[in-house]
Amino acid sequence: MTFREKSAPAAGRSSANTESRSNGSAKKSVWEYAPSAESTDHILLKDKYDLFINGKWVRTQKYFATINPATEEKIAEAAWASKDDVNRAVLAAEKAYNNVWSKTSPKERAKYIFRIARIMQEKAREFAVIETMDGGKPIKESKSVDVPLALAHFFYYAGWADKLKYAFPNQDFSPIGVVGQIIPWNFPLLMAAWKIAPALACGNTVVIKSAETTPLTLYKLAEVIQEAGLPDGVVNILSGAGDTGAAIVNHPKVKKIAFTGSTEVGKLIMRSVAGTSKKLTMELGGKAANIIMEDAPIDQAIEGIINGIYFNQGHVCCAGSRLFVQESIKNTVIKKLKHRLKSLRVGDPLDKNTDVGAINSKMQLNKITELVNSGVEEGCTLFQPECSLPAKGFWFRPSFFTNVAQSNRIAQEEIFGPVLSVLTFRTPKEAIEKANNTQYGLSAGIWTDKGSKIFKMVGAIKAGVVWSNTYNKFNPASPFGGFKESGFGREGGLQGLKEYLNF
Numbered sequence: 001m002t003f004r005e006k007s008a009p010a011a012g013r014s015s016a017n018t019e020s021r022s023n024g025s026a027k028k029s030v031w032e033y034a035p036s037a038e039s040t041d042h043i044l045l046k047d048k049y050d051l052f053i054n055g056k057w058v059r060t061q062k063y064f065a066t067i068n069p070a071t072e073e074k075i076a077e078a079a080w081a082s083k084d085d086v087n088r089a090v091l092a093a094e095k096a097y098n099n100v101w102s103k104t105s106p107k108e109r110a111k112y113i114f115r116i117a118r119i120m121q122e123k124a125r126e127f128a129v130i131e132t133m134d135g136g137k138p139i140k141e142s143k144s145v146d147v148p149l150a151l152a153h154f155f156y157y158a159g160w161a162d163k164l165k166y167a168f169p170n171q172d173f174s175p176i177g178v179v180g181q182i183i184p185w186n187f188p189l190l191m192a193a194w195k196i197a198p199a200l201a202c203g204n205t206v207v208i209k210s211a212e213t214t215p216l217t218l219y220k221l222a223e224v225i226q227e228a229g230l231p232d233g234v235v236n237i238l239s240g241a242g243d244t245g246a247a248i249v250n251h252p253k254v255k256k257i258a259f260t261g262s263t264e265v266g267k268l269i270m271r272s273v274a275g276t277s278k279k280l281t282m283e284l285g286g287k288a289a290n291i292i293m294e295d296a297p298i299d300q301a302i303e304g305i306i307n308g309i310y311f312n313q314g315h316v317c318c319a320g321s322r323l324f325v326q327e328s329i330k331n332t333v334i335k336k337l338k339h340r341l342k343s344l345r346v347g348d349p350l351d352k353n354t355d356v357g358a359i360n361s362k363m364q365l366n367k368i369t370e371l372v373n374s375g376v377e378e379g380c381t382l383f384q385p386e387c388s389l390p391a392k393g394f395w396f397r398p399s400f401f402t403n404v405a406q407s408n409r410i411a412q413e414e415i416f417g418p419v420l421s422v423l424t425f426r427t428p429k430e431a432i433e434k435a436n437n438t439q440y441g442l443s444a445g446i447w448t449d450k451g452s453k454i455f456k457m458v459g460a461i462k463a464g465v466v467w468s469n470t471y472n473k474f475n476p477a478s479p480f481g482g483f484k485e486s487g488f489g490r491e492g493g494l495q496g497l498k499e500y501l502n503f
């Protein structure tokens, strides 16, 4: 770390009026970190990725470029699976289910899943770098969250594969068959692990589709699956766009759909599946309340707010995107938050010092910008720290709004970006009412010194996960999922296993 005097940076490319950015060139004393870029030399990537069907790489007609959102440079080409390709993958999964996987003993299934986990662990650094290159998230997050948690899910569910009768004692159950899984771009490898590991542990076979902007770590996982010797067709990995996902959903031989993504697409899928016997798990959007009571440990709460909304550029379904601060401490919290935001480092995701990386795609950047502009137009006050943004790539400054009304779009809609809406309350009852005033119900956070307040409020908040005096903590043994328009069904823990069995 170096200390030097420098001129205030240029305002960067965001056009919104902010409270903090200075246009002058006054000399300022700043602490600066020397760049510490993660090497990409050890990364083995192909120029072109075919589909992974029946244990082999299968060519298709159409391919698309997957780019690095921090540089806008093409990394590789990925196959765009057509309806015929989806059919091929589903038939391979069905054959593998009937001929091999349903006849493989639970103990043997466990061995394969452990093997996948161990090989992934050996390649952890490679996975982390590719996740960061393809998705834009800071390398320190891919290294410390995405990859270790993905591994942990494979290890955890490997452990359950031969103990299902203890997980569900005195119950008759059987695997479902071929399951279709559709995942988003915010945690590609982790979402794949959340879905593939319990499905395999329960004896199902899988057809999974990555999101259009982030196909690469799933294809790396396909390489691991090959290396682990998993029987052909047990896991089939496809890339493509919405039409590929729709073909999986509508395939008559797919017996269950596990979907993570937007509420809008979730509703489309539910409409398509209505009237069939397909099982569904839906993990959809969120607009979580992070509630700071006046007796909270404020400095810890500030870190919780930062982690809650700026982690992964706010591309997190359970992000603490609505901050509720008790009125008596509002000024202190806002002051500390502004101070903390100024120290967040925005830029090269491969730099180990970076806190906020690139926005995943141009489309997502446009969506964030549009919603932030709506906040300014509706009279809310925007705060953005002074920081210059790289000339290329997709970037958005970590931001927060004050003077927010509950009816404002930024307080109601999922922005899915590094943007926080700050609201206030006077009593715990008011906090609960305001926290529940949303179509979503995925997660929430409560910060207070009083255990009794935590228990009272946790019971009253309609959300699948409520963290107290922390935020965004995950463990494979803890179930995760929502209420209301945040979806249904659970992933993780025993509850996550149950979703992959017929009772």
Ligand code: NDP
Pocket: 182, 183, 184, 185, 186, 209, 210, 211, 212, 213, 240, 241, 242, 243, 244, 245, 246, 247, 249, 260, 261, 262, 263, 265, 266, 268, 269, 283, 284, 285, 286, 316, 317, 364, 367, 414, 415, 416
């Ligand atoms: P989507 O919900 O569109 O995408 C999620 C996954 O579903 C992707 O793999 C996508 O494919 C696929 N998909 C798209 N259309 C269909 C369809 N008709 N049938 C089946 N599968 C389909 O999210 P987006 O990536 O478009 O993001 C849009 C917004 O959704 C974001 O701005 C954000 O607000 C929210 N979002 C929420 C997430 C969450 O976890 N809560 C995760 C991701 C997004 P493809 O990528 O190829 O289009």
